[in-house]
Amino acid sequence: MNRKSFLGALTGGLGTSYFAMAATEKGRAKTIKIVQFDAAGNRTGVEEVEKIVKSDEEWRKQLTPEQFEVTRKKGTERAFTGKYADNHADGIYHCICCNTPLFDAKTKFESGTGWPSFYQPLAKENVKDIVDTSYGMARTEVECARCAAHLGHVFEDGPKPTGLRYCMNSASLNFTPRKG
Numbered sequence: 289m290n291r292k293s294f295l296g297a298l299t300g301g302l303g304t305s306y307f308a309m310a311a312t313e314k315g316r317a318k319t320i321k322i323v324q325f326d327a328a329g330n331r332t333g334v335e336e337v338e339k340i341v342k343s344d345e346e347w348r349k350q351l352t353p354e355q356f357e358v359t360r361k362k363g364t365e366r367a368f369t370g371k372y373a374d375n376h377a378d379g380i381y382h383c384i385c386c387n388t389p390l391f392d393a394k395t396k397f398e399s400g401t402g403w404p405s406f407y408q409p410l411a412k413e414n415v416k417d418i419v420d421t422s423y424g425m426a427r428t429e430v431e432c433a434r435c436a437a438h439l440g441h442v443f444e445d446g447p448k449p450t451g452l453r454y455c456m457n458s459a460s461l462n463f464t465p466r467k468g
């Protein structure tokens with residue numbers, strides 16, 4: 289085999305395995321478009337990322353028992369017990385499970401509820417609203433779009449400019465101070 293045909297065989301081989309892999313991924317249809325932000329909270333663009341699906345066992349290894357109960361079992365932390373209800377620092381709140389950027393501290397407000405409250409998400413693509421009729425109430429549950437972590441609920445009694453109140457669990461969030 290001369291050098292040229294060797295290289296041809298090599299790239300041909302890589303090409304085949306690449307397409308085989310892409311076809312498998314496509315078959316699962318497990319990607320989602322989310323909006324990425326830098327550490328200063330500036331939008332850097334839309335990115336197609338893989339959805340994150342893990343077993344309860346895997347999540348338990350990664351999370352504290354409270355974080356697991358809230359995010360993977362739709363739990364609610366007791367009011368005024370979460371670490372971010374009273375956090376006034378400037379920065380970005382990410383999903384505790386998959387690090388997707390979810391809320392900017394600039395949209396956080398004093399709701400008096402004992403849960404961190406925001407009037408809008410960083411990007412509507414990054415969260416998913418789901419109608420929740422448990423406990424005999426019609427509420428809108430909010431999940432992380434990438435990993436389906438339960439974050440909290442959204443209500444229509446928030447402040448301007450949106451009139452929305454994203455009532456979140458501290459246990460679902462990870463705060464990082466703004467940089468830049």
Ligand SMILES: [Zn+2]
Nearest residue numbers: 383386432435
């Ligand atoms: Zn997530």
